[in-house]
Amino acid sequence: MVKRIIIILSVILIIITSILGVRTIKKIKMKNEVEKSSTVFNEQNEIYITKDDENGAIEYRSDTMTININPIKKTNPNIEMWEILIKVNDGSQIKSAFAGDEFNLKNRETTSFMAMNNNAVLAINGAAYGFNKSSYVIRDGIVYRDTRLDCDPLVIQEDGDFRIYDDQFTGEELVAKGAMHTYDFGPDLIRKGEIVDYGDTWYKNDLSPRTAIGQCGPLEYVILVVDGRSDESIGMSLYDVATELKSRGCYWGYNLDGGGSTTLYFNGEVLNNPCDWYGERPISDILYFVD
Structure with missing residues (x-):
């Protein structure tokens, strides 16, 4: 039962993400170091925006x-x-x-x-x-x-x-x-x-x-x-x-x-x-x- 609920929630999350068309992906350093960069991906237009939070560089x-x-x-x-x-x-x-x-x-x-x-x-x-x-x-x-x-x-x-x-x-x-x-x-x-x-x-x-x-x-x-x-x-x-x-x-x-x-x-x-x-x-x- 618990497994079924987890699967249902996962499907719902995927649907919501697809509708919004944007998800944020965080790249985390290992060993609890500070976050270095974040990437925003727009699925509809296939656009990636990556920012390095340490030096401010943007791609x-x-x-x-x-x-x-x-x-x-x-x-x-x-x-x-x-x-x-x-x-x-x-x-x-x-x-x-x-x-x-x-x-x-x-x-x-x-x-x-x-x-x-x-x-x-x-x-x-x-x-x-x-x-x-x-x-x-x-x-x-x-x-x-x-x-x-x-x-x-x-x-x-x-x-x-x-x-x-x-x-x-x-x-x-x-x-x-x-x-x-x-x-x-x-x-x-x-x-x-x-x-x-x-x-x-x-x-x-x-x-x-x-x-x-x-x-x-x-x-x-x-x-x-x-x-x-x-x-x-x-x-x-x-x-x-x-x-x-x-x-x-x-x-x-x-x-x-x-x-x-x-x-x-x-x-x-x-x-x-x-x-x-x-x-x-x-x-x-x-x-x-x-x-």
């Missing part, structure tokens, strides 16, 4: 994308940063979103709000086109604004490849070349595998929060998010960010908006510490990834 795996998020702390000086390694199956998984879902210079929303509204797995702040009122804005292959800053824009092609062109093109010419999105807060940091050196002034001396993205292979990307303007993390110069991207094998590298805009969102939460006193800064656009 996301699905049929179409892998994401590895590694928190990094440095001392002398104090720096807190996140290294995000991303590989997708298709260039269409790199997305862009406007605040308010429209191109409007006045609209502002937080990175996390836009990310959740667009079902982003991972998102970062964009290029602040609302502040850079003389910059290219091409999103989803549509030219919203066709002027440029002094720096060349990052062009994300339809196939997911990055481009930073030496020559000046119109927005329509960029679209004809395959441009899907442009970001041009700037400056460009890595061009064709080489660091772009702007000298010893603002490029190497200004320490601030940073958001930067690079490409290191077909459909493989590196994002660096650096906190700053605090005792825990003073920030990083653009040159040092470029050096970090190059050390990770990036062929292209680009600086997005930084300072109080710097935000890293993953799976429903903000991972970094935005430096504005009120937390996340409302901004004009994001760059994000989807399954």
Whole structure:
């Protein structure tokens, strides 16, 4: 009788787990040591999310994308940063979103709000086109604004490849070349595998929060998010960010908006510490990834 009850309860538990579609698997160290990591598995979408509870590293795996998020702390000086390694199956998984879902210079929303509204797995702040009122804005292959800053824009092609062109093109010419999105807060940091050196002034001396993205292979990307303007993390110069991207094998590298805009969102939460006193800064656009 007891055995029958146990079997019935086991079947019920399996049914409930299947309905919910999610189960949590704990990996426990032997000999009563502390728990090291936890994994969440979504059976319906075949998604695994593993977090190492000792160092905060996160791994996301699905049929179409892998994401590895590694928190990094440095001392002398104090720096807190996140290294995000991303590989997708298709260039269409790199997305862009406007605040308010429209191109409007006045609209502002937080990175996390836009990310959740667009079902982003991972998102970062964009290029602040609302502040850079003389910059290219091409999103989803549509030219919203066709002027440029002094720096060349990052062009994300339809196939997911990055481009930073030496020559000046119109927005329509960029679209004809395959441009899907442009970001041009700037400056460009890595061009064709080489660091772009702007000298010893603002490029190497200004320490601030940073958001930067690079490409290191077909459909493989590196994002660096650096906190700053605090005792825990003073920030990083653009040159040092470029050096970090190059050390990770990036062929292209680009600086997005930084300072109080710097935000890293993953799976429903903000991972970094935005430096504005009120937390996340409302901004004009994001760059994000989807399954």
